[in-house]
Amino acid sequence: MPPYALIDRPSPFASEPADALPVWAVTAEAIEAGTIDAAALAWARAAGFQAAEGTVLMVPGQDGKLAGALFGLGSDGQCYPFVSGKLARSLPEGNWRLENSPVSGQSMALGFGMGAYRFERYKKPAAQGPRLVLPEAVDAAAVHRTVAAVALARDLVNMPANDMGPDALETAFRGLADHYKAKVTVVTGDDLISKGFPMIHAVGRAAVQAPRLLEMRWGKKGAPKLTLVGKGVCFDTGGLDIKPATAMLNMKKDMGGAANVIALAMMIMDAGLPVDLRVLVPAVENSISASAFRxxxxxTSRKGLTVQIDNTDAEGRLVLADALTYACEDDPSLLIDMATLTGAARVALGPDLPPFYTDDEALAGALATASVEVADPLWRMPLFKPYEADVKARIADLTNAPAGGFAGSITAALFLKRFVTAETSWAHFDIFAWSPKDKPHAPMGGEAQGIRALFEVISKRHPA
Structure with a gap:
């Protein structure tokens, strides 16, 4: 079982099924046709239960105690993939089991597990919620692993910056590595200059907590090399080009790329995939002081390319550039970076559909297929070559903030591409890492995006 202790919460799944009450997951057609438990059907009809998507009706027994619950799937079972997350917030405490659901047991279990998530570090915890007995046909290890990884990503993003700065992010990084016996090395403070990470240092040098590059190695030497890079800007004031208050309010989530690659690394290590895994997280705060970059x-980057700073609020691509250059020095078979990089991505596709960029057609196809298969939305955007001219600067090789404001997510990806070797299979994910409203499987707050689809692709390429 994956380390639920790492996310400081018990599993939402029951290990003792003997006392579990049934949940009849039903469509409107099933109620009309009368194809469910007779007593539950009689109660549903008496109560006027229409099986609308996500609705719950408690079913009493003859002794007045609970006998089970009805859960609506709408018409024809064409419901939201993880609508079962509503069960985790609607059922009373106790053990429950799914009965005759027309929806995949794997999806129902995942939805329940992800929907059970609560972030209660700073308030009195709610009462213990319900626990679900995993259906026999479900891959229990995969469900446990995925739910724990999603919770880990959410926890890291939800933590406020006073408790999740570079120091705390390093602690979480080391804790995960220790659990899976991975090796960690860290380059901190002025050592970033002497060891060739000048842009990571420049972005983070104004903060009280020193900037650093976190590196984790796990797996077998000689196996295919997989490198994950995550933007770890633990708080972003915008620097001297300071953000307005409304834009700064949620900037604790600017390390969402790091949170997601850490969670993806957890899934890979927990599954024991036969890869040589490397995880790189440039962890900084973009703060304001006399030493802030201007x-x-x-x-001058690690790669030797010079970058003109036209906006200090376009800092994420700077720390990623040094990390990507370093990643490519090891010739990975696959390089993935994830970052809460641009507001332009949200303007284009909204908060729930992260764009990804790659020139690897096979990888793009695999990601698109996996995105649909595991209901983890992704959308490919183009590395549109004519826009490369917009990344050029007047007195340096590149600008970090092209003028005009057009195609901001694309030009950010084109900037990063300059730091990736041409022969490397690489994909960049411009994620939001946040759910702005409650969903059945996700409360408002920090969110895991793209990691389930990525794990699907990686695990099919390198099965355990």
């Missing part, structure tokens, strides 16, 4: 500065 608009108009020109920074």
């Amino acid at each position: 608009p108009g500065d020109v920074l």
